[in-house]
Amino acid sequence: MRGPSVPPQYAYQRVAEDLTRRITSGEFPPGSRLPSRAELCAEYDVSSFVADRVFLILKMNGLTESLPGAGVYVKETGQLDG
Incomplete structure (x- = not known):
């Protein structure tokens, strides 16, 4: 018997x-710089x-x-949409 199937995700969905x-957990707090494109590609x-x-x-x-x-x-927190 197989477990529930999980639909495939595109790489960009998984990374986003x-x-x-x-970001929401606070690992990257407001005002912090995210990894560069090259760093994201490597990570x-x-x-x-x-x-x-x-x-x-x-x-x-x-x-x-x-x-x-x-x-x-x-x-920054005051700038978040929604």
Whole structure:
């Protein structure tokens, strides 16, 4: 007998969910810088395309903001959407 099947996830979904969990748990508090694209690629063994999509998802969910040339940062509490 097989256990319940879990639908497959795209790599960007898996990484975005993990980073969301890490942000909401306080591992990355408001104002902190997230790992760079290269660091994300190495940590999660994903391509730069996947890393870029992860950053886009986090931004669309109102969790982060990008500062050109400086990186991606967790939004301050007062700036969180919703």
